[in-house]
Amino acid sequence: MDHSRTELSRRAGEPDDGTRALLRSGAATLIAGVIAAVLAATVFGGISRQGPHTNAGWLALMVAMMCLPFGLMLFVLGAAKWLRNRRLRSQR
Numbered sequence: 001m002d003h004s005r006t007e008l009s010r011r012a013g014e015p016d017d018g019t020r021a022l023l024r025s026g027a028a029t030l031i032a033g034v035i036a037a038v039l040a041a042t043v044f045g046g047i048s049r050q051g052p053h054t055n056a057g058w059l060a061l062m063v064a065m066m067c068l069p070f071g072l073m074l075f076v077l078g079a080a081k082w083l084r085n086r087r088l089r090s091q092r
Contacts, residue, residue: 018081022075022078023082024074024078026075027071027075029070029071029075030067032069033064033067034068035062036063037060037061040061
């Protein structure tokens with residue numbers, strides 16, 4: 001995908017440990033979950049005490065409930081790796 005960045009980080013002496021991929025995929029998954037939740041609450045009929053009013057609303061709610069926790073987990077792991085790499089670079 002982005003071979004120029006990978007090549008640049010290799011030349012700079014930084015290993016490609018997957019931090020960028022975790023941050024990118026975590027952010028994309030979180031955004032998809034937020035969009036699905038907003039669509040379920042607005043466009044697809046809203047959500048009441050009994051749940052969404054339409055089949056599309058139920059599908060959007062299921063997508064949101066899968067994407068939000070998984071995307072948050074990926075993003076937090078990527079952020080932790082980024083902070084660790086930053087700390088290791090400052091110690092050199």
